[in-house]
Amino acid sequence: MSASPYRHHWQLDPGIVFLNHGSFGAAPTVVLEAQRRFQDELEARPIQFLAPERGLEAKLDEVRESVAKVIGADAQDIGWVRNATDGVNAVMRSFPFESNDEVLITDHGYNACSNAVRFSAERAGATVRVAAVPFPLEDSQQVVDAIVAEFSERTRLLVVDHITSPTGLVLPLEEIIRAAHERGILVMVDGAHAPGQIPVNLEILQADYYTANHHKWLCATKASGFLWVRRELQESVRPTVISHGANKPRPGRSRFLAEFDWVGTWDATTVLSVKPAIEFLEGLMPGGLTALMEANRNLALQARACLLESQGIESPAPVDMIAALSSIPVVGGSSGDEDGDLLKQRLYTEHRIEVPIFSGPSSCPRLMRTSSQAYNDIGQYILLSEALASLLS
Numbered sequence: 121m122s123a124s125p126y127r128h129h130w131q132l133d134p135g136i137v138f139l140n141h142g143s144f145g146a147a148p149t150v151v152l153e154a155q156r157r158f159q160d161e162l163e164a165r166p167i168q169f170l171a172p173e174r175g176l177e178a179k180l181d182e183v184r185e186s187v188a189k190v191i192g193a194d195a196q197d198i199g200w201v202r203n204a205t206d207g208v209n210a211v212m213r214s215f216p217f218e219s220n221d222e223v224l225i226t227d228h229g230y231n232a233c234s235n236a237v238r239f240s241a242e243r244a245g246a247t248v249r250v251a252a253v254p255f256p257l258e259d260s261q262q263v264v265d266a267i268v269a270e271f272s273e274r275t276r277l278l279v280v281d282h283i284t285s286p287t288g289l290v291l292p293l294e295e296i297i298r299a300a301h302e303r304g305i306l307v308m309v310d311g312a313h314a315p316g317q318i319p320v321n322l323e324i325l326q327a328d329y330y331t332a333n334h335h336k337w338l339c340a341t342k343a344s345g346f347l348w349v350r351r352e353l354q355e356s357v358r359p360t361v362i363s364h365g366a367n368k369p370r371p372g373r374s375r376f377l378a379e380f381d382w383v384g385t386w387d388a389t390t391v392l393s394v395k396p397a398i399e400f401l402e403g404l405m406p407g408g409l410t411a412l413m414e415a416n417r418n419l420a421l422q423a424r425a426c427l428l429e430s431q432g433i434e435s436p437a438p439v440d441m442i443a444a445l446s447s448i449p450v451v452g453g454s455s456g457d458e459d460g461d462l463l464k465q466r467l468y469t470e471h472r473i474e475v476p477i478f479s480g481p482s483s484c485p486r487l488m489r490t491s492s493q494a495y496n497d498i499g500q501y502i503l504l505s506e507a508l509a510s511l512l513s
């Protein structure tokens with residue numbers, strides 16, 4: 121089985137079978153080199169580089185345009201955050217919760233982001249409800265139904281993932297957002313995994329708030345992400361760090377942009393590396409980013425079929441909910457290893473395979489999630505299925 125022809129673009133340790141692009145991404149060498157050049161420029165002329173009016177703002181605007189193209193949005197509605205957790209926090213800490221309000225999350229949500237929701241809502245006396253989304257599931261409509269069933273007269277906000285973390289599911293966002301809006305409920309989307317993994321079009325989605333990482337599937341350097349906010353709501357959304365933009369407008373720019381462009385001295389090279397990262401992904405194979413996303417999904421589906429067969433289990437989710445992540449229940453193994461920590465550790469130490477094993481939603485306590493990126497190949501998942509067979513027998 122031959123290795124991926126794209127592998128040399130990444131600096132990943134060849135001694136490790138790396139199947140966890142999902143957690144923190146991995147930046148290709150050309151992107152790291154581009155960041156290094158920005159860092160050299162910064163250190164040569166710190167003021168010239170970092171002072172917003174001396175050129176940084178214009179450079180950030182160029183990146184904003186290239187991110188806007190990838191996500192089908194207007195560049196003016198995109199602010200920078202360090203990561204998706206930061207984006208969710210900014211919206212939650214700004215949201216005018218009142219004591220009678222309810223905010224709805226799901227049990228497939230990312231723990232850090234659910235914590236941010238709880239912190240802000242409960243501080244205001246609002247209630248957090250959790251929709252239990254089934255897993256395994258047969259149809260994406262089950263997700264819509266599980267969420268709609270928890271809406272009440274008091275629900276003001278829904279916080280939902282575009283692609284879930286432990287279960288790796290692409291959720292039917294358009295239907296979910298429509299159902300929420302019909303009831304006057306605002307929707308914040310945690311899209312941490314979406315840009316670069318699936319086509320994203322915010323104009324079609326019509327969410328109210330959307331945040332995502334650049335460092336995951338857009339392969340930019342760590343740590344950077346964006347927060348998109350519907351124009352009418354931007355006045356009310358403030359970054360997690362209040363800085364100069366709060367009382368010093370920038371000529372011709374909204375306060376939203378001014379505030380999210382400057383949260384105190386920051387490493388702007390992470391955001392500047394996003395444009396070279398998008399260019400890299402667009403140029404990696406004929407057909408650009410669209411072809412890459414399709415290739416990654418095809419590999420994920422092959423990998424999933426191989427693992428399901430070797431584990432002897434049924435598919436836990438329909439293929440239309442799978443992109444480049446795939447989670448399957450892990451059965452068997454040592455007693456006392458219900459959360460799969462020991463299994464994960466043995467896969468790494470004995471088989472040199474990096475793959476996450478998570479506690480899933482209550483219906484499925486132990487899940488293994490594989491990622492598929494251009495540097496992966498099917499032989500790596502075959503190795504994983506063999507290693508699992510030996511460790512779980």
Ligand SMILES: Cc1ncc(COP(=O)(O)O)c(C=O)c1O
Nearest residue numbers: 143203204205230281285310312
């Ligand atoms: C759905 C989801 N949201 C948020 C995050 C948090 O990403 P970060 O730590 O970069 O903020 C993750 C990370 O894996 C995630 O899967």
